[in-house]
Amino acid sequence: MTDIVEPIRAPSLGDVRHGFLGRRGGVSTGIHAGLNVGLGSDDDRDAILENRRRAVAAVAPGAALVTLHQVHSADAVAVTAPFADDARPHADALVTDRPGLLLGILTADCVPVLFADPAAGVVGAAHAGWKGAINGVTDATIAAMEKLGADRGRIVAAIGPCIARASYEVDDGFFRRFAEADPENERFFADGVRDGHHQFDIEAYVTAQLAAAGIGRVAALGLDTYAHEDRFYSFRRATHRGEPGYGRQVSLIGL
Template sequence: MTLEILTSDLLDPLRHGFFSRRGGASSGIFAGLNCGYGSSDQTEVVAINRKRVADAMEVEPEAMIGIHQIHSPTVLTVDAPINGDKPKADAVVTATPGLALTILTADCQPVLFADTNANVIGAAHAGWRGALDGVLEATLDAMENLGAKRENTMAVIGPSISQSAYEVGPDFLDEFIADSPENLQFFANGQGDRLQFDLPGFGLHRLRQAGVGQAEWTRHCTYSDPERFYSYRRSTHAKEADYGRLISAIKL
């Protein structure tokens, strides 16, 4: 099966993509294009999957820049491949041609950024914690340090868990309201004291408030489409032992 790569006109003409799970070598609960070495999948199979992504991005595997994601607002600026352990961060930016910036997700938002006028790109992992703590704004700050301008920067949120699938409790709401009362708009009533949180809507709000030129969500829900996407929450509900990781990438 060939790879399925979701793209956005906002990021053209740069080579980029939000890769679905289709077209990979993994099997069992990881069936498809699992690109996470942090999973319990076979290391050599994950390497095969990542090589397929590298080929699609037209780079060598070592030129695919990844980070050790920790749900933080930390951004890494790179100008060369990373040797050794991956730095702990949740976004990466570059102005160096030939590097492909990558993010792994399984419900959280993968966000790809580009200012094609300044030739600066970025990629961020924005779960609720990272988004609330400012990882998207920090990514834009780091891009500006490389010469980008916010008003010229396009930002695209890839496959993420949608509001209808994201049930949370009242303590979760309290944390968002403490940040800003206007965050109430991203919550809908659920059953009992449960609420439904709009993670992509919150991400788009933060991006637009930060002054990006344009921002959009691809409108793909990871939870509700098991044939195409991995989902941490769906795997948890199914009591599966582990889950695969989707990869998103952008290259100058």
């Protein structure tokens, strides 16, 4: 595994400081090997803090990292100053108009979404697991950005590495939850290999939500966290292997 942190950039976000980071370039070892930034993991805390420092340095040197205590909600918060690690709000999206802050969303299969309205000087980041996605976390992020002066007609977005349809098997109950919320959601599911199961395209689902909200330019990177062990952490992969823990990667954006 390389010692170099490798930010993945999205053309839709242009010159806005941002990056989707994977597991390369970190100091963690064992099952967390690489750039694990998850304070909630059972990794060595000094390693986690060094990884977070490296992540910031790779995307926006000198910026102050701001992350949340993510709870799979649809709640978005506006950020004006960094939070202490033990005082992070329980939410799943954050927005700011303050230069010098670097918004961070942690994932390990869920969908990281970065937003920007460069003209207004407003950025946002959202953690869209299936619960947050179906309950409107991306809509909440856009609304919070608008309160800071953003215009959804100008907002651009990018979807980073997440679990792909080929790797995301769900059962009938999961499928029905989405189909009952909106029959149109059936288009995001394909037949599974096993009876009574389906393959869910959460990346396409979140992309469609952004389009429905009026976001005209969305880049979906199409990178499968489950399939690329050398590049990304994956909760589902760790679970299937019976591993006792898993790392988290971070997606970053700032002014």
